[in-house]
Amino acid sequence: MPTVVMKGNSPALVNHxxxxxxLQAPLATLLGDENLVTEFPPATGSEDAHLLxxxxxxxxxxxxxxxxxxxxxxxxAVADGRMFPFSPHxxxxxxxxxxxxxxxxxxxxxxxxxxxx
Numbered sequence: 680m681p682t683v684v685m686k687g688n689s690p691a692l693v694n695h696x697x698x699x700x701x702l703q704a705p706l707a708t709l710l711g712d713e714n715l716v717t718e719f720p721p722a723t724g725s726e727d728a729h730l731l732x733x734x735x736x737x738x739x740x741x742x743x744x745x746x747x748x749x750x751x752x753x754x755x756a757v758a759d760g761r762m763f764p765f766s767p768h769x770x771x772x773x774x775x776x777x778x779x780x781x782x783x784x785x786x787x788x789x790x791x792x793x794x795x796x
Contacts, residue, residue: 691721692729695739698793702741705792709784719744743789745782749775 699717707715732738748765752773756763765773 689727689730692726692740692742694741698739698741701792701796702743702789705788706785709788739793741789741793743785745778745785747774747778747782749773749777 703715703717726742728742729740732740746765748763752775753763753765762769
């Protein structure tokens with residue numbers, strides 16, 4: 680059997696609670712309360728954005744995930760019992776191009792809100 684040697688790791692990404700709380704109201708205004716998910720279960724992934732601040736505890740991390748699925752394609756996948764092709768780590772990745780301008784608005788609102796605080 681092969682031997683696996685782990686040469687490092689990445690600590691868990693944990694959002695800064697104050698930063699996330701500051702973003703909830705403006706993002707709910709932009710997206711509508713019904714479209715804002717504030718409770719998300721822990722998940723594994725390959726993001727390392729939380730390492731940008733190094734060891735500086737003053738760096739507030741607010742990692743946001745935005746849905747990019749065309750509602751019709753999403754419903755078709757559910758109806759067919761298929762995996763949703765909306766995760767960037769699969770060969771069938773599908774993006775609703777209409778999500779890109781909304782993503783830019785989400786980023787702008789978030790940055791402006793955190794800079795104003």
